[in-house]
Amino acid sequence: MDSSVCTSWLEIDLSAIQNNIQLLKQMTRKKIMAVVKANAYGHGMPDVVRAAHEAGVEWFGVARIEEALQVLDNAPGARVLVMGYTPPQMVAEAVRRHITLAVYDFDTAAMYSAKASEAGGKASIHIKFDTGMGRLGYNQPDTVDFARRVIELPNLEFGGVFTHFARADEPGQDTTPKQIERFNQVLHNLNQNGIHPPLVHACNTSATLNFPQAYFDMVRTGISIYGISPSKQTILPQGFKPALTFKSRLTSVKTLPAGHGVSYGHYYFTPTEQCIGVVGAGYADGFRRRLHSYALVHGKRVPVVGIVAMDQSMVVLDEVPEAKIGDEVVLIGSQGNEHIGAEDLAADWGTISYEVVCGLSARLPRIYHQ
Ligand SMILES: Cc1ncc(COP(=O)(O)O)c(C=O)c1O
Structure with a gap:
């Protein structure tokens, strides 16, 4: 595919x-x-x-x-x-x-x-x-x-x-x-x-x-x-390579005024006018319904804000003015010089790296590279 x-x-x-x-x-x-x-x-x-x-x-x-x-x-x-x-x-x-x-x-x-x-x-x-x-x-x-x-x-x-x-x-x-x-x-x-x-x-x-x-x-x-480390206390030595990258796309890029609620429950309000992107992946893909995750857009680490929905998540794009609909977003993996490991998401979500990758859902197509 x-x-x-x-x-x-x-x-x-x-x-x-x-x-x-x-x-x-x-x-x-x-x-x-x-x-x-x-x-x-x-x-x-x-x-x-x-x-x-x-x-x-x-x-x-x-x-x-x-x-x-x-x-x-x-x-x-x-x-x-x-x-x-x-x-x-x-x-x-x-x-x-x-x-x-x-x-x-x-x-x-x-x-x-x-x-x-x-x-x-x-x-x-x-x-x-x-x-x-x-x-x-x-x-x-x-x-x-x-x-x-x-x-x-x-x-x-x-x-x-x-x-x-x-x-x-x-x-x-x-x-x-x-x-x-x-x-x-x-x-x-x-x-x-x-x-x-x-x-x-x-x-x-x-x-x-x-x-x-x-x-x-x-x-x-x-x-x-x-290529994933078992825990914070036991890290893989140099040379091991993570095999998996979890990617999605921006499906919306728009400016919200200051004080605007974002996503279900309005757990997040824009502190100032903010450019908010919608990413087409949510908890039904295995991207947990939690606050405090990050994503990579154009090689920059951007915060996920508001609660993650079934198929969608929201990110702040103020630091990435070039971002547009269709652009790739990395949720696990590398982009430019930035990297988010399954280990990092595990720490953000209060779980272990194993649960992060085992939870990636069947609806995500797996594309293999040799
Ligand atoms: C009995 C048994 N052996 C080996 C393993 C592999 O463990 P790990 O993924 O930490 O290498 C597991 C995984 O849970 C297991 O249940």
Whole structure:
């Protein structure tokens, strides 16, 4: 699609994604699992998966089996781990497509085995241990017994073990070192009892940056692949490139007199006569219904004023006298020497960078550049 026909759209630089994958490979010298759940963090699953596969990624991580099927449609032969729950009705499909399922509960594992048997095959599994996240993962002390009982189920193929960190973006915190210690203990106990997981993985992006001692065989990176920093405490090193630009257009440029209310609720009144532009993107696109955001127009950073509406937002254009209807506006990304990162919007909106990009709506066309 050509952006000239769009009012609001996303541009995704696939070479940035490939660059970021290469950096992660150089940094870790381990296998990379590209986490592409949630439509590749809003970037668009099919193209991101193809680009990552082309860049040598063998493993993909998703939350749900539907996403795993979408990965395989775009990267035939790739390996996919469904990190969440898989309903019984979908296990046959997992067996048929050789999708790996997460196991963290014996009854669910037994269900996977029974359904795999009905399907006439084996379900590939990775066992997940909860070492402190308090979410998915087996958290009882009898880890060896649990692993043995799961592995002995007749229709499961044991492919690996993993865990997930709760606070890896806070390098000064002792939570992650403790989780690593617990996970190492689990691995040691398994090994001592003759259980040798073919693949061990633990690190998300933050842990990959802050805890190299926990690389094991593979890192499970999401946000860094898209060139976005996980949090204020954990910033991506030089060389990583953001892949996504969120663009819109000015759809109106006009002067309002002093004291004029702007947008629903009149949360903003013009302090003097002001040139107010309307931008054709709003909360239905994922540009949150908040005050205090910024946009870039003609390479200048301009304030968003008034409350953001469903399809439209208002900006002050006094500093950009050349602005006219149809001009490009950047809501996330670079224009001239200015840059607004997903991280900046996250700070303005009181959330995390992940939520900013995952919230970019389906109605925004995604335009891909190589
Ligand atoms: C289990 C698991 N592993 C890895 C990741 C990737 O994390 P990140 O995007 O911080 O690299 C996620 C993302 O939420 C996850 O839930």
